[in-house]
Amino acid sequence: MKICVAGPGALGSLFAALLANAGHEVWLLDHRVERARFVASQGIILHEAQGQRVVSVRATADPAQLGLIKLIFLCVKSAAAAGAVRRLLPLLGPDSLVVALQNGIAHHRLLAEILPLWALGVTAQGATMLAPGVVRHGGCGPTSVGFLSEVGASAQRRLQETVELMNSAGIATTSRSDILAVAWHKLIVNAGINALTALENCANGDLLVRPAALASLKEAVQEAAQVAKASGVQIAPDPVGMTIEVCRNTAANISSMLQDVRRRRQTEVEAINGMIVRQAALFGIQVPVNQALLTGVQTLEAKFT
Ligand code: KPL
Numbered sequence: 081m082k083i084c085v086a087g088p089g090a091l092g093s094l095f096a097a098l099l100a101n102a103g104h105e106v107w108l109l110d111h112r113v114e115r116a117r118f119v120a121s122q123g124i125i126l127h128e129a130q131g132q133r134v135v136s137v138r139a140t141a142d143p144a145q146l147g148l149i150k151l152i153f154l155c156v157k158s159a160a161a162a163g164a165v166r167r168l169l170p171l172l173g174p175d176s177l178v179v180a181l182q183n184g185i186a187h188h189r190l191l192a193e194i195l196p197l198w199a200l201g202v203t204a205q206g207a208t209m210l211a212p213g214v215v216r217h218g219g220c221g222p223t224s225v226g227f228l229s230e231v232g233a234s235a236q237r238r239l240q241e242t243v244e245l246m247n248s249a250g251i252a253t254t255s256r257s258d259i260l261a262v263a264w265h266k267l268i269v270n271a272g273i274n275a276l277t278a279l280e281n282c283a284n285g286d287l288l289v290r291p292a293a294l295a296s297l298k299e300a301v302q303e304a305a306q307v308a309k310a311s312g313v314q315i316a317p318d319p320v321g322m323t324i325e326v327c328r329n330t331a332a333n334i335s336s337m338l339q340d341v342r343r344r345r346q347t348e349v350e351a352i353n354g355m356i357v358r359q360a361a362l363f364g365i366q367v368p369v370n371q372a373l374l375t376g377v378q379t380l381e382a383k384f385t
Contacts, residue, residue, distance in 0.1 A: 226259030285331025
């Protein structure tokens with residue numbers, strides 16, 4: 081099957097490599113011409129626990145090269161999602177499905193305004209970008225996909241085919257009817273881990289052995305969970321325990337936000353802690369720890385330019 085992965089970051093490179101390795105015709109769509117040329121010529125170098133392999137993928141910065149695409153994985157950052165999707169519109173036919181895999185939930189409304197049909201994807205795959213076209217696969221966490229609104233039988237069938245295709249490529253995936261709750265759970269976990277690791281400059285697991293950081297993690301998660309509940313989301317009974325578990329399972333992982341900070345790139349703090357702060361304001365909930373994390377990372381970002 082011809083598949084497009086939009087976004088050559090850690091997750092996009094990982095998905096492109098795994099799908100190409102399963103025999104699909106995969107096009108990695110970049111917005112940078114030089115980087116796309118580089119990946120097209122060298123392939124994606126995938127570092128895994130069992131060693132290293134090179135996977136050939138097609139890569140381009142010109143969507144016109146692709147023709148119609150039935151399955152697109154949108155793997156750009158949340159702030160870039162709407163712009164990236166507009167570039168993809170000419171690739172979409174009546175049967176095309178876009179699976180959007182951003183952190184946070186703030187971009188959902190924009191995607192719904194632009195795209196005729198899209199599914200939300202939430203993944204716990206661990207991916208770290210080591211260099212352009214070089215990605216470390218740090219763990220095979222589960223991936224969930226689902227629609228945020230009612231869709232017809234043919235869209236459901238397309239989603240089911242996508243789930244089967246992902247599983248056959250080694251991306252363990254299930255389809256969920258409660259995908260918004262799954263996205264909120266990831267948001268709560270990210271609110272507890274990502275900004276803290278960026279500010280502490282540490283791997284996820286290190287948060288558990290730094291008492292002040294662990295205390296902030298717990299408070300940030302409790303605040304986020306309170307906001308989720310106020311927003312009408314049915315959340316798991318122990319969100320703090322759930323987040324600590326993710327820290328343990330991804331102990332050696334460098335969070336996506338710390339990867340961005342180290343590369344002096346804009347982070348997703350607005351979409352994560354910023355989302356919690358904005359949503360909390362609607363309900364008059366105090367979220368001082370999320371506010372402090374947001375301000376802390378924004379202060380780091382201000383030094384990038
Ligand atoms: O989703 C993640 C991220 O880094 O964005 C976690 C779960 C924190 C893993 O690093």
